[in-house]
Amino acid sequence: MAELVEVLLRVAVVLLAFLVVPLLVGQVEHKAMAHMQSRVGPMYAGGFHGWAQLVADGVKFVQKEDVVPAAADRTVFKMAPAVALLPYLVAMVAIPIGPGLVGQDLDIGLFFVVAVMGVGVVGTLMGGWSSANKFSLLGGIRVAAQLMAYELPFVLAAASVAMAAGTLSLTGIVEAWNPWWLLWQAPAALVFFVAGLAELQRPPFDIPVADAELVFGPYTEYGGLRFALFILAEYAGIVVLSALTAVLFLGGWHGPWEDQVGWLWTLAKTGLVAFVVVWVRVAYPRLREDQLQRLAWQGLVPLVLFQLAVTAIGVVVMSS
Amino acid sequence: MSFPGKGLLKGLAVTMRTMTKRSVTAHYPDALPELPPRSRGVIALIEENCTVCMLCARECPAWCIYIDSHKDTIPATTEGGRDKSRNVLDRFAIDFSICMYCSICVEVCPFDALHWSPEFEYAELDIRELTHEKERLREWMWTVPAPAALDEGAEPAKEITTAQKAAERQGRPTP
Amino acid sequence: MTVVEVLFLLLGLVAAGSALLVVTTRTMVHAALWLVVTLGAVAGIFLLLAAEFVAWVQILIYVGAVVVLLLFALMLTKAPTGPQPDLDARRALPAVAVAGLVLAVLGTTVVAGFHGVELDLDGAVVGSAQTTGATIFQQWVLPFEVLSVLLLAALVGAIVLSRGTGRRGGE
């Protein structure tokens, strides 16, 4: 019985984190992006520098009308946001922030997280197709093309770190982590981060939602709460990607006084990576479709294959 | 020195530098904006100057000025003289939901009946309220600032020189 | 019946039911989406059978890649919403025959291969990534290498097919 209570407690904490941390990232994006563009961003909601802006947005979204276009495929259209959102929630369960501080440590954690993250895109494709809108359809096609180009380097980069650690358990990977991985696994870290950005359709890889040509890509017909869920999925995706990058490549809870404040280290590193996600969005222009494909197939894939070879040699040399 | 990825790093550096600087946002409505002279906020009307020549309404590219008038006859002041007729303005309205602030009406008015006021806070919840009738346009006149002083050594306005010449002819001392 | 058995039955029902919907629905994209349900249920069955690694491969490859591939193909061609009357069942009989044949072959193989093998629910996990890896790379190296040749052949074939006929002068 006590075990069941503990399980429920862990799961409740994960759910809470899922509801709060993406909003934090969103707020950071609001403010950091604004200041990077010499603006101030939201200032009113909540009083102090608009800290409650996203809460206010949520309250607004819940009250908005639920519009389903007449031409749309109603069932698929309505289900799509949930399908896009839930995979990230499930993925969060397996990400550890400290030794033992994890929703559930799975033996196969890394592979599990990577597999589950790939499911979210089905929700976006469902939305793109079911809207019966030309912009949405084109956006959907671009989402699929982008996912197929970047999922492979993403998975291969994850495989590289699994090889280095010799385990698929995320806790095990952090325990095997060593500061010199920062150098040894640097190409994999880069590929993982870039491919992850592309999978989340974050700028500069936001051609599926390129507003100047496709309005809002697959989400064009969405409004109100369903739109909010898609946006929440995007930010939850940033959190999962940042946390994974921190745990796999930046050593998770390793740092000074890790016995006492290890979890803080994980959170700080996650926050840092999330900030870089925002930073990159402001700094770079959108990639064109052909540049996108070239970067993936002729840049990241060869780079990560090279990294795999380096990792394999490194591991065997060190273990013998 | 040049190396691959230099441009990418430069991009990041620029945004980071901007972030550490103070933003340029004006905190309206907490701080009111400092508007330059001759800001185009709202158009004010001096009804008395208007002769219903209709130039403004005709020149308006957006057709947002509505003018109604009728003719009034003024009886002759001298015996056997002719009655005079005069245009009387019944309605003068500007629809600011259509107005594009091009300033053509102000420019073409031959009798200085239209002026720019820098007031801009006249948003409404109902679009029909944005059609300002002549009473409201008259009210805006009180917010029109005095014309800016002329540059040093500039020629005075034509009206003033003619007035001065007329005064000199009558032998009155000029101010 | 244990909880595992009940879940197994339920997932089996879901898999079979959604598989039926895949072939009977008249909307193409719905068929692809029902396939997601089928594959997800099969992944659940793998999980219950302690084939942990295979279960998540099922999600990664089939839901994340094959279904996306299908949806991509459907969106590249014309796939309007609503039922399509021209998706008729003229070839239903041969299709059922082929499906039955495949079922018979696969069923016989599985029964012949694993007949009488029981999953020891109290023992170690038999399908973890480690055991899978050890089995492949210690006992089944040759099939594994042959697989790479098969994949290469498929890749080259796809490229040749997509470029062979049709517009060649485009580039």
Added chain:
Amino acid sequence: MADYYTAYLPLLAILALGVGLVVAMFTSNRLLRPTHRTAEKMLTYECGVDPVGEGWAQSHVRYYVYAYLYVIFAVDAVFLFPWATVFGGLGWISVGEMGVFIGFIAVGLVYAWRKGVLTWT
């Protein structure tokens, strides 16, 4: 094995909670939202212009090669994960085995590159 099943219990729980969360969101939405359907509002959005034709168009199938390329490489990639957990103990021979495996696929990538499939036209 008992541990194995309990390890997946939180997953089941979070999935149920997540579905519950979405349901709760939409229930509160149903209670709070106005509903005012008009024909114009339900129209497909095309920048304010009346929609022309159907929402579905055809594209060239050669983009499909990318999809195919991806599936093949994904199948290839999953083998790296079980291998990653054991190859440290198996040593150079195992690296060689995987090298041959990846090598074959890499030949495919080089072939695709040379054939110009990887240039998006």
